[in-house]
Amino acid sequence: MPEQPRDSVGLVRPQKAHFDDPLPLACGRTLPAYDLVYETYGTLNAERSNAVLICHALSGHHHAAGYHDEGDRKPGWWDAHIGPGKSIDTERFFVVSLNNLGGCHGSTGPSSINPESGRLWGPDFPMVTVVDWVDSQARLADHLGIERFAAVIGGSLGGMQALQWTLSYPQRVANAAVIAATPKLSAQNIAFNEVARQAIRSDTEFHAGHYANHDTLPRQGLKLARMVGHITYLSEDAMGTKFGRDLRSDDLNFGFGVEFQVESYLRYQGDTFSNSFDANTYLLMTKALDYFDPAAEHQGDLSMALAPAQCPFLVVSFTTDWRFPPLRSRELVNALIRAGKSVSYANIESPHGHDAFLMPEPRYQDVFAGFMRRVADDLGLSAISTEETAHAL
Amino acid sequence: MPEQPRDSVGLVRPQKAHFDDPLPLACGRTLPAYDLVYETYGTLNAERSNAVLICHALSGHHHAAGYHDEGDRKPGWWDAHIGPGKSIDTERFFVVSLNNLGGCHGSTGPSSINPESGRLWGPDFPMVTVVDWVDSQARLADHLGIERFAAVIGGSLGGMQALQWTLSYPQRVANAAVIAATPKLSAQNIAFNEVARQAIRSDTEFHAGHYANHDTLPRQGLKLARMVGHITYLSEDAMGTKFGRDLRSDDLNFGFGVEFQVESYLRYQGDTFSNSFDANTYLLMTKALDYFDPAAEHQGDLSMALAPAQCPFLVVSFTTDWRFPPLRSRELVNALIRAGKSVSYANIESPHGHDAFLMPEPRYQDVFAGFMRRVADDLGLSAISTEETAHAL
Numbered sequence: 001m002p003e004q005p006r007d008s009v010g011l012v013r014p015q016k017a018h019f020d021d022p023l024p025l026a027c028g029r030t031l032p033a034y035d036l037v038y039e040t041y042g043t044l045n046a047e048r049s050n051a052v053l054i055c056h057a058l059s060g061h062h063h064a065a066g067y068h069d070e071g072d073r074k075p076g077w078w079d080a081h082i083g084p085g086k087s088i089d090t091e092r093f094f095v096v097s098l099n100n101l102g103g104c105h106g107s108t109g110p111s112s113i114n115p116e117s118g119r120l121w122g123p124d125f126p127m128v129t130v131v132d133w134v135d136s137q138a139r140l141a142d143h144l145g146i147e148r149f150a151a152v153i154g155g156s157l158g159g160m161q162a163l164q165w166t167l168s169y170p171q172r173v174a175n176a177a178v179i180a181a182t183p184k185l186s187a188q189n190i191a192f193n194e195v196a197r198q199a200i201r202s203d204t205e206f207h208a209g210h211y212a213n214h215d216t217l218p219r220q221g222l223k224l225a226r227m228v229g230h231i232t233y234l235s236e237d238a239m240g241t242k243f244g245r246d247l248r249s250d251d252l253n254f255g256f257g258v259e260f261q262v263e264s265y266l267r268y269q270g271d272t273f274s275n276s277f278d279a280n281t282y283l284l285m286t287k288a289l290d291y292f293d294p295a296a297e298h299q300g301d302l303s304m305a306l307a308p309a310q311c312p313f314l315v316v317s318f319t320t321d322w323r324f325p326p327l328r329s330r331e332l333v334n335a336l337i338r339a340g341k342s343v344s345y346a347n348i349e350s351p352h353g354h355d356a357f358l359m360p361e362p363r364y365q366d367v368f369a370g371f372m373r374r375v376a377d378d379l380g381l382s383a384i385s386t387e388e389t390a391h392a393l
Numbered sequence: 394m395p396e397q398p399r400d401s402v403g404l405v406r407p408q409k410a411h412f413d414d415p416l417p418l419a420c421g422r423t424l425p426a427y428d429l430v431y432e433t434y435g436t437l438n439a440e441r442s443n444a445v446l447i448c449h450a451l452s453g454h455h456h457a458a459g460y461h462d463e464g465d466r467k468p469g470w471w472d473a474h475i476g477p478g479k480s481i482d483t484e485r486f487f488v489v490s491l492n493n494l495g496g497c498h499g500s501t502g503p504s505s506i507n508p509e510s511g512r513l514w515g516p517d518f519p520m521v522t523v524v525d526w527v528d529s530q531a532r533l534a535d536h537l538g539i540e541r542f543a544a545v546i547g548g549s550l551g552g553m554q555a556l557q558w559t560l561s562y563p564q565r566v567a568n569a570a571v572i573a574a575t576p577k578l579s580a581q582n583i584a585f586n587e588v589a590r591q592a593i594r595s596d597t598e599f600h601a602g603h604y605a606n607h608d609t610l611p612r613q614g615l616k617l618a619r620m621v622g623h624i625t626y627l628s629e630d631a632m633g634t635k636f637g638r639d640l641r642s643d644d645l646n647f648g649f650g651v652e653f654q655v656e657s658y659l660r661y662q663g664d665t666f667s668n669s670f671d672a673n674t675y676l677l678m679t680k681a682l683d684y685f686d687p688a689a690e691h692q693g694d695l696s697m698a699l700a701p702a703q704c705p706f707l708v709v710s711f712t713t714d715w716r717f718p719p720l721r722s723r724e725l726v727n728a729l730i731r732a733g734k735s736v737s738y739a740n741i742e743s744p745h746g747h748d749a750f751l752m753p754e755p756r757y758q759d760v761f762a763g764f765m766r767r768v769a770d771d772l773g774l775s776a777i778s779t780e781e782t783a784h785a786l
Contacts, residue, residue, distance in 0.1 A: 026647075028647070186633050187637055202617070231585060234581075236579055242580070245578070
């Protein structure tokens with residue numbers, strides 16, 4: 001693998017776990033059986049105490065680090081932070097990263113076969129929530145023999161899952177990192193999600209979600225959804241720096257073709273996404289975002305909702321993130337403090353907007369790596385030698 | 394008219410002016426002949442010195458104040474600021490408000506007949522720019538016998554027209570008010586416009602703009618465009634205060650129907666708009682926004698571009714406007730100062746985002762009314778008595 005950098009986890013291979021125990025869901029329905037696709041990086045120690053769970057965001061998946069084959073040009077989506085010597089140091093931690101239920105990268109979701117009907121789930125796949133995901137992740141932990149995670153970590157929608165872990169399974173989380181997230185979506189956040197859903201659902205190729213049966217895809221709708229989403233991932237400044245008002249060619253053409261570079265970029269992003277992501281999954285993921293609101297059962301009192309949490313928290317926000325602005329992270333931090341929890345908070349200066357959580361910003365890396373060193377030290381984890389590893393799996 | 398408030402201009406009637414002189418456009422094409430629909434409020438004085446031009450925004454039109462009939466429940470779109478005793482005091486000023494070329498409210502546009510072909514213009518209507526609009530407005534001024542406007546005033550895209558007036562016809566503008574505008578769109582602004590255009594143009598009912606010939610409308614696309622636009626008109630706080638995470642009914646239904654109030658509101662706004670606004674016009678208006686950039690011909694030096702302006706300016710921005718944030722107004726103000734122009738600037742505290750420019754915020758009214766009093770005083774305008782009025786028209 002001459003092309004892969006030395007701090008990479010290298011070649012990785014997705015694995016699949018099958019679950020036969022029916023999973024009761026927040027919507028009232030039950031998933032009879034399901035698969036979860038996941039990857040692991042690093043080595044589980046003999047005490048099984050060094051496992052870290054990575055939770056993915058809206059369009060994420062299990063492939064968080066490393067490469068799938070030697071020709072791979074792009075590593076996993078969080079490769080900047082997972083690897084030997086990186087923030088999540090795979091020489092100390094055993095990292096688990098999965099594709100969530102309802103996803104379209106191998107875990108059971110709308111594009112899977114419903115075992116009860118023998119046909120595609122499609123739009124009949126049940127609505128899944130962050131709470132459901134955490135339940136399914138706990139079963140994956142059981143399957144892997146992990147009683148307690150050294151840390152559960154996620155950015156954006158992944159941060160919501162990390163937070164939910166501390167509430168659903170407080171005794172199974174030693175630490176939680178909630179990055180670029182929010183304790184609940186704002187009306188504006190929901191509004192953007194609703195535009196995305198309307199775009200997909202009004203595409204004439206959507207066929208009420210049964211597009212696969214019509215041998216088609218709602219590409220235009222998904223493209224629009226992604227374009228809207230993408231605007232909210234970047235800061236206005238980042239977009240300005242990247243594209244400004246630069247034209248594609250020298251002159252205005254006074255037509256509706258691509259004129260400005262930013263139009264070209266967005267169309268390209270939208271097209272690529274619409275050919276690789278499942279529309280029904282996108283709909284489910286946006287709904288999971290909208291529904292997340294742990295304070296709702298406590299008359300909106302977030303610190304009451306956080307009472308079950310037992311572990312120390314790291315909360316990170318980014319100055320130019322306008323999707324989930326620093327203010328939303330501070331809401332969470334303040335509620336954690338009111339609830340008497342231990343929390344470290346960093347607001348990282350970054351020009352990259354919401355997407356900053358994916359990037360290798362030096363101060364972000366310092367904060368993140370410092371937190372993870374503390375996690376390792378608290379648990380007495382050192383670099384893993386071969387003798388110490390767990391053999392049962 | 395017992396229903397109409399005392400400070401209303403009362404019943405108003407649109408008028409139409411026909412122009413036979415071909416209008417050369419920035420895109421290189423020429424409009425052979427055209428109509429402009431307009432309304433006037435107040436009385437033109439004998440010196441013809443008290444005329445004020447109102448320029449409309451993206452989805453605006455000529456009906457800025459008063460009522461069209463006695464059953465009318467909603468007055469014109471800027472009724473909060475135009476009327477006897479209001480900021481633009483119709484007891485002192487003669488107010489002209491028109492529908493721009495390319496519009497869909499009576500002025501020549503895509504839904505008009507092309508006199509050369511005898512068929513609907515549709516998508517063949519030429520691209521019109523802010524510069525073109527100002528040229529056509531100058532001809533309307535000629536038609537009305539107005540050599541020089543006491544003030545040219547506009548909000549948002551209307552503010553760009555007011556600014557352009559001071560550059561295209563500096564000797565014909567005594568004052569300019571540029572409200573909630575920007576000297577040019579940012580990459581993010583263009584990106585949102587591009588999503589709107591893609592939504593319309595990818596609607597299968599769009600038929601390359603010839604939807605009228607197919608006896609249909611691209612309703613879904615226009616609805617999506619409006620939904621996206623609407624999110625950018627409101628501040629995040631205003632949306633939060635108005636809707637928060639309130640549900641339409643008591644419980645989540647875990648489906649894709651309307652659950653949150655904000656979804657219901659956006660869908661309603663989108664539906665209403667898509668039944669009343671022309672899609673080809675919407676496309677043209679967004680392009681006019683994108684193209685506006687007076688500094689472009691001066692290597693991006695805005696103060697150089699502003700050199701021709703001769704009049705005093707009022708520039709107003711609103712604290713929570715994130716479509717055209719205060720920073721963009723300050724760019725204009727700073728460039729005006731560098732260019733040695735006279736400018737008053739107010740950044741108005743308002744929770745209402747971009748839409749604040751339409752609303753009767755007290756400090757905004759104070760600033761606006763104060764500016765207009767100064768305009769009237771400078772020109773020696775007093776309340777108009779009947780004897781003083783112009784008779785020629």
